[in-house]
Amino acid sequence: MSLVNLLRIAWQALRRNITRSILTMLGIIIGVGAVITSMAIGAGAQAAVLAQIESLGANLVVVIPGAISSGGVSLGTGSRTTLKLPDVDAIASTVPDVAGAAPYSQTSAQVVAGGMNWYTAIGGTTPSYTTVRSWSVAQGRFFTRAEVDQAAKVAVLGNTVQQNLFPEGGAVGSIVIVKNVPFRVIGVLAPKGQSGFGRDQDDIVMVPITTLLDRLTGQAWVQNIFVSAATPEAVPAVVDATERLLRLRHHLTAAQPDDFTIRNIADVQQVRLATSQTQALLLAGIAVVSLVVGGIGNMNIMLVSVTERTREIGLRMAVGARGRDILLQFLVEALTLACLGGLIGIAIGVGTAQGSSALGHWPVIVSPFSILLGFISSLLVGVVFGFYPAQRAAALDPIVALRYE
Amino acid sequence: MTNGAPARGRTMEAAPSSGDPLIDVREMTKVYGEGDTAVRALRGVSLRVQAGEFVAIMGPSGSGKSTFMHLLGCLDRPTSGSYRLAGQEVSRLSGDELAAVRNRRIGFVFQSFNLLARTTAQENVELPLLYAGVPRDMRVQRARALLRQVGLGDRLGHRPSELSGGQQQRVAIARALANGAPLLMADEPTGNLDSASSVEIMTFVRELNRSEGITVVLVTHDVSIAAWSKRVVTFRDGLIIDDRPSAEAVPPQVRDGVLGTAPAPEARP
Numbered sequence: 001m002s003l004v005n006l007l008r009i010a011w012q013a014l015r016r017n018i019t020r021s022i023l024t025m026l027g028i029i030i031g032v033g034a035v036i037t038s039m040a041i042g043a044g045a046q047a048a049v050l051a052q053i054e055s056l057g058a059n060l061v062v063v064i065p066g067a068i069s070s071g072g073v074s075l076g077t078g079s080r081t082t083l084k085l086p087d088v089d090a091i092a093s094t095v096p097d098v099a100g101a102a103p104y105s106q107t108s109a110q111v112v113a114g115g116m117n118w119y120t121a122i123g124g125t126t127p128s129y130t131t132v133r134s135w136s137v138a139q140g141r142f143f144t145r146a147e148v149d150q151a152a153k154v155a156v157l158g159n160t161v162q163q164n165l166f167p168e169g170g171a172v173g174s175i176v177i178v179k180n181v182p183f184r185v186i187g188v189l190a191p192k193g194q195s196g197f198g199r200d201q202d203d204i205v206m207v208p209i210t211t212l213l214d215r216l217t218g219q220a221w222v223q224n225i226f227v228s229a230a231t232p233e234a235v236p237a238v239v240d241a242t243e244r245l246l247r248l249r250h251h252l253t254a255a256q257p258d259d260f261t262i263r264n265i266a267d268v269q270q271v272r273l274a275t276s277q278t279q280a281l282l283l284a285g286i287a288v289v290s291l292v293v294g295g296i297g298n299m300n301i302m303l304v305s306v307t308e309r310t311r312e313i314g315l316r317m318a319v320g321a322r323g324r325d326i327l328l329q330f331l332v333e334a335l336t337l338a339c340l341g342g343l344i345g346i347a348i349g350v351g352t353a354q355g356s357s358a359l360g361h362w363p364v365i366v367s368p369f370s371i372l373l374g375f376i377s378s379l380l381v382g383v384v385f386g387f388y389p390a391q392r393a394a395a396l397d398p399i400v401a402l403r404y405e
Numbered sequence: 406m407t408n409g410a411p412a413r414g415r416t417m418e419a420a421p422s423s424g425d426p427l428i429d430v431r432e433m434t435k436v437y438g439e440g441d442t443a444v445r446a447l448r449g450v451s452l453r454v455q456a457g458e459f460v461a462i463m464g465p466s467g468s469g470k471s472t473f474m475h476l477l478g479c480l481d482r483p484t485s486g487s488y489r490l491a492g493q494e495v496s497r498l499s500g501d502e503l504a505a506v507r508n509r510r511i512g513f514v515f516q517s518f519n520l521l522a523r524t525t526a527q528e529n530v531e532l533p534l535l536y537a538g539v540p541r542d543m544r545v546q547r548a549r550a551l552l553r554q555v556g557l558g559d560r561l562g563h564r565p566s567e568l569s570g571g572q573q574q575r576v577a578i579a580r581a582l583a584n585g586a587p588l589l590m591a592d593e594p595t596g597n598l599d600s601a602s603s604v605e606i607m608t609f610v611r612e613l614n615r616s617e618g619i620t621v622v623l624v625t626h627d628v629s630i631a632a633w634s635k636r637v638v639t640f641r642d643g644l645i646i647d648d649r650p651s652a653e654a655v656p657p658q659v660r661d662g663v664l665g666t667a668p669a670p671e672a673r674p
């Protein structure tokens with residue numbers, strides 16, 4: 001029996017009972033769809049974490065005010081105020097192997113320029129921030145140490161803010177107004193893109209930390225201190241030395257706990273990366289389970305179909321079909337369904353991944369590998385779970401099959 | 406034969422050399438099951454049928470008629486005994502070899518038609534040709550010619566559910582003839598049909614036997630169907646107890662009755 005005839009027989013048989021065919025495919029469609037979707041979400045999450053590590057810098061250490069208990073609960077509300085600007089200078093000047101240290105505080109405000117306005121984040125820092133976060137300036141310049149000391153009313157715009165306030169360009173040299181304070185724009189930051197959490201890092205206005213504290217927030221403390229170690233290997237030593245220095249400066253006795261927390265970004269991100277890998281594995285596991293369940297459902301319907309079609313099989317044998325013709329017919333039917341189901345599943349999986357990304361604002365990556373994997377596994381399911389029913393059909397005795405009621 | 410119907414090609418099997426029977430069964434037995442529950446459906450049956458004969462098999466229910474037909478039709482293998490079909494011993498062939506014999510040498514017609522549901526008449530007739538590996542255009546051509554021959558030229562695309570019982574059985578006969586088999590076997594072919602359709606089917610079967618020389622073996626419970634045959638073989642308890650020309654086996658009033666329902670068996674040319 002030629003392949004063309006086999007395909008024709010299988011196709012006729014499938015078309016004859018559309019409902020049964022769709023039911024048979026359903027398991028594979030869902031299984032393959034789950035594989036594609038979960039792999040896309042898992043890959044997207046991992047890529048996001050990796051991108052975040054890259055954008056933060058692997059040598060980065062962050063000091064935040066307040067102690068964080070092992071359970072992650074902040075102790076005492078007053079502890080938010082423990083970090084001061086002089087702490088930053090002390091770290092930069094006395095801790096060995098420090099490439100730079102920069103304070104960072106943030107608030108949100110409406111920024112007005114001419115007829116345009118834009119609600120965005122206002123970050124206050126010092127010139128060291130550009131080194132610590134390896135963030136360069138695209139137009140104009142960043143503010144200087146002198147401008148920080150004078151609490152000058154100058155601002156550097158993030159790329160997104162510039163595009164929204166100055167769609168025609170000409171940002172540098174213009175005046176923007178934040179909380180009734182006029183700032184002169186002296187520069188525009190290079191685009192940095194999304195953070196690992198999908199936040200637009202370019203949606204920001206940078207001003208001197210002193211200006212931010214004095215004129216915009218009225219706070220006397222800083223929210224974060226970014227410390228950059230000279231080399232990745234120096235990170236643990238920098239963490240230790242910074243802790244000792246700050247305890248000394250905050251006059252803490254040996255009995256008192258830290259009133260600040262030092263986070264090693266690389267470590268935090270490594271944990272996050274490991275978590276996201278575990279999540280991806282878990283998702284893939286669920287997908288495989290649903291594929292197997294789909295396959296078993298597939299086999300179930302094939303078995304029912306073989307029973308339902310016993311007389312058809314008997315008749316085919318009576319007019320000259322050999323056992324292997326029947327075996328091949330049912331295998332080709334199973335494979336055709338698996339193939340179709342796989343293709344539909346891939347389409348649905350890609351659609352679900354993109355849709356969930358659009359709705360949930362998380363990144364997804366549909367790799368060609370996952371599509372190939374989805375397709376191959378659907379074929380495998382077709383062969384593996386189609387074989388047993390096909391064999392049962394082929395092993396039927398023509399007389400028994402013809403007499404079957 | 407319907408005028409204008411294309412001649413049936415005898416592609417597969419030349420008639421056996423004269424005198425050699427088409428069917429030669431010797432001491433055939435068939436036992437179903439084993440031990441205490443064993444059923445001896447056939448207990449030593451011998452029968453010879455020459456090419457071109459028209460044999461009716463009769464007998465009470467459970468006497469082994471269907472069992473015998475299945476063995477003759479190569480759908481099953483005997484427990485013992487020999488079966489030579491056109492000179493070839495087929496009782497010990499493998500499953501695949503039997504499938505080939507069924508495909509090429511035997512056309513089988515069932516009481517319950519056994520057409521594939523949701524499948525057109527034409528596709529049903531093509532089925533044996535498909536398994537014989539006949540190319541598509543030849544299959545289509547042949548299936549259409551056969552359906553025209555059985556008077557269903559205008560029903561090619563109809564599905565079984567859209568055909569009457571008599572029409573379905575005609576499709577089944579067309580299918581049985583598809584590969585040009587010299588032997589047509591039918592197990593109670595009119596069992597599910599009313600008398601008008603039965604006469605229609607029997608007229609056609611006799612025509613095949615007369616004009617095309619196709620050997621016909623059919624099982625029936627109905628003497629008026631047996632009246633169409635030339636020879637009546639009677640089974641009882643797995644044995645042949647009677648074998649004689651139908652003229653002797655069928656009571657004259659039955660033959661007259663059949664004669665009355667035109668077309669009469671011997672009245673047509």
Ligand SMILES: Nc1ncnc2c1ncn2[C@@H]1O[C@H](COP(=O)(O)OP(=O)(O)OP(=O)(O)O)[C@@H](O)[C@H]1O
Nearest residue numbers: 437438444445446465466467468469470471472473
């Ligand atoms: N597959 C089987 N397994 C066991 N016993 C069987 C089987 N097929 C037939 N028999 C038995 O063999 C005997 C002959 O059955 P068979 O079907 O040949 O009778 P029959 O003459 O065709 O009867 P009917 O006129 O009712 O169709 C019966 O006793 C039946 O029960």
Ligand SMILES: [Mg+2]
Nearest residue numbers: 470471472592
């Ligand atoms: Mg019977």
